[in-house]
Amino acid sequence: MRGSSGYLIITAAVSSLVLFPLCCCQHVSSDETLMKLNVSAADFDSFREKFHRNYEVNSEEFNRRRLYFQNATERHAYLSAFSTAPQSAKYGINRFSDLSQKEFRDLYLRASADRAPLFSGLKTEGLQVKFDWRDQAVVGPVQDQGPCGSCWAFSVVGAIQSVHAKEGSQLEQLSVQQVLDCSYQNEGCNGGYPLKALNWLKQTRVKLVPQSEYPYKAKTGICHVFSQSHGGVAVMNFTAHDFSGQEVAMMGQLVDRGPLAAIVDAVSWQDYMGGIIQHHCSSQRSNHAVLIVGYNTMGDVPYWIVQNSWGTTWGNEGYVYIKIGGNICGIADSVAAVFL
Numbered sequence: 486m487r488g489s490s491g492y493l494i495i496t497a498a499v500s501s502l503v504l505f506p507l508c509c510c511q512h513v514s515s516d517e518t519l520m521k522l523n524v525s526a527a528d529f530d531s532f533r534e535k536f537h538r539n540y541e542v543n544s545e546e547f548n549r550r551r552l553y554f555q556n557a558t559e560r561h562a563y564l565s566a567f568s569t570a571p572q573s574a575k576y577g578i579n580r581f582s583d584l585s586q587k588e589f590r591d592l593y594l595r596a597s598a599d600r601a602p603l604f605s606g607l608k609t610e611g612l613q614v615k616f617d618w619r620d621q622a623v624v625g626p627v628q629d630q631g632p633c634g635s636c637w638a639f640s641v642v643g644a645i646q647s648v649h650a651k652e653g654s655q656l657e658q659l660s661v662q663q664v665l666d667c668s669y670q671n672e673g674c675n676g677g678y679p680l681k682a683l684n685w686l687k688q689t690r691v692k693l694v695p696q697s698e699y700p701y702k703a704k705t706g707i708c709h710v711f712s713q714s715h716g717g718v719a720v721m722n723f724t725a726h727d728f729s730g731q732e733v734a735m736m737g738q739l740v741d742r743g744p745l746a747a748i749v750d751a752v753s754w755q756d757y758m759g760g761i762i763q764h765h766c767s768s769q770r771s772n773h774a775v776l777i778v779g780y781n782t783m784g785d786v787p788y789w790i791v792q793n794s795w796g797t798t799w800g801n802e803g804y805v806y807i808k809i810g811g812n813i814c815g816i817a818d819s820v821a822a823v824f825l
Contacts, residue, residue, distance in 0.1 A: 525551075525554070525555050525558060528554075528558065528578065529554050532554060532578055532582060532583065536580055536583075538550070550583040551583075553582075553585050553588075554582050557583075558578070558582075560576075561576045561578075561756055564753065564765055565577075567764045567765065568760070568764065570763075570786075572760055572761045572785070573760050573763060574757060574758075574759070574760040574761060574763065574764075575758040575760045576753075576756040576757060576758060579799060580795075580796075580798060580799065589755045590772065592632050592634065593630070593634065593751075593773070593795070594636075594751055594773045595634025595635075595637070595674075595675065595676030595677070595772070595773075596634075596640075596676060596677065596678070596679065596771070596772060596773050596774035597637075597676060597677070597678050597771070598678070598679075598680075598748040598771040598818060598819040599681065599819065601726050601818070601819040601820070601821075602725075602726060602727065603726065603727045603729075603731075604727065604728050604735070604738075606738075608733075609734050609736065609737030612733070612736055612737060613740070614781075614782050614783050615779075615780070615781045615782065615783050616736070616739065616740055616779050616780055617779030617781075617790055618744050619778055619779065619790075620779075621651070622650070623650035623656055623743070623744075624656075624776075624778050624792065625643060625656065625658050626658075627796065627797050627802070627803030627804070628643075628794050628796075629794065629795060629796035629797075630703065630794040630795065631703035633665075633674035633704060635661065635673070635674055635703070635794075636773050636774040636775070637671065637677040637678060637679045637682060637774040638665045638668070638682060639661055639774070639776075639794040640679050640747070640774035640775055641664060641682045641686075641746055641774075641821075642659050642661045643744065643746070643776040643792065644743065644744050644745065644746045644776060644821065644822075644823045645659060645686075645720060645823050646658060646659045646718070647776075648743040648744070648824070648825055649718050649825055652825060658695065658697075659694070659695060659696060659717075659718060660693055660696050660699035660700075660701075661701050662699050662700060662702055663691075663693055663694060663699045663709070664682055664693070665701075665706075666705060666706045666707060666708040666709065667685075667709075668681070668682045670682075670685055671685075672705075673704075673705030674703070679748065679774050679821060680725050680819070683725075683746075683821060684723075686719070687720050687721070687722060687723060690719050690720075691717075691719065692711065692717025692718060692719045693717050693718045694711060694716070694717045695717075718825065719825070720823060720825060721824050721825055723821050723823050723824060724742075724821065724822050724824075725819060726820055727818055727819060727820075728817035728820055729812045729817045730812070731817070732809050732810060732817055735817055735820060736780050738820070739777060739780065742822035742824075744777060744792075745776070745777040745822055746774060746775075746776060746777075746821040746823070747774070747775055747776075747777050747818075747821070748772075748773070748774055748815070749766075749772075749774075749775055749791075749815050750766055750770055750771055750814050750815045751772060751773035751814065752766075752770075753765040754773070754793075754800075754805065757799070757800050757805060759800055759801045760801075761788045761806040762805065762807045762808060762813060763813065766807075766814035766815070769815075771815050771819065775791045775792065775793055775805070776791065777790070777791050777792075777820070778791070778792050781806075782809065786808055787808065787809040788806040788807055788808050788809055789806065789807045789808075789816060790804060791804060791805045791806070791816075793805055
């Protein structure tokens with residue numbers, strides 16, 4: 486909503502940390518249990534067909550994956566019980582439903598956050614109620630990192646290519662693989678720090694080349710070094726701040742600087758299907774890097790528009806919406822803006 490001076494006022498909400506039990510339904514009859522197992526078996530068959538899972542029926546892997554799938558369906562019911570309001574996040578079967586929670590974390594949640602100083606800039610006034618950098622055609626398409634812990638590189642490269650386009654150049658996808666292979670302070674597919682990657686780019690003045698020249702392979706490779714005369718995009722500087730308690734200022738930073746690289750707690754995102762996340766996230770353990778491209782405060786629940794790197798079949802066509810206020814998912818803890 487707007488205050489008397491015309492700028493946005495966002496009311497903070499307190500996020501809650503939810504622990505997911507393996508079983509959320511107790512005291513059910515044997516008939517009910519049998520019916521649940523039969524439904525789960527049919528659902529598991531449909532899941533395997535949809536996502537091309539070829540493990541042999543009744544093999545050790547099949548039985549293990551079916552158990553993880555059953556645990557996931559029980560977890561969805563628990564998560565969805567907290568999301569009954571309009572626009573709330575929905576949780577259900579997706580490409581990650583046959584992974585254990587540990588496997589999901591080990592494969593996809595491999596970003597780490599350096600501590601960022603609290604933002605101490607000027608108060609932001611006169612913000613639009615809705616802003617989305619996609620409307621200006623400066624945001625690249627949703628990518629899929631695959632089974633590689635490279636989210637930290639995707640968020641950094643996404644911010645750089647967007648700011649490059651924002652400043653008047655044609656939008657071009659830059660090489661994530663170059664950052665994955667060459668950012669020596671990080672660990673490739675085993676994880677990394679977006680701020681260390683940005684610092685490496687700033688200090689070395691390495692130019693990021695187009696993705697077409699250095700394509701993504703979803704595995705760590707040997708760094709390909711280009712000559713200084715080779716074309717590309719170099720980072721001049723970057724800022725990193727903690728905007729917790731100051732998400733309106735963070736909105737202003739997004740509008741002024743371009744899409745922002747951020748670190749979040751994405752444990753509950755394994756089951757996310759769409760809608761606005763308002764629960765099940767904490768800022769206790771940052772583990773995943775994303776790109777914030779916009780916000781929307783027009784409805785009852787204001788939210789951030791966040792591009793993820795898990796393909797377009799996940800979430801809202803590859804995006805996740807996170808409630809503004811209360812530092813949901815720790816989205817305001819470590820936020821970087823790029824300067825070229």
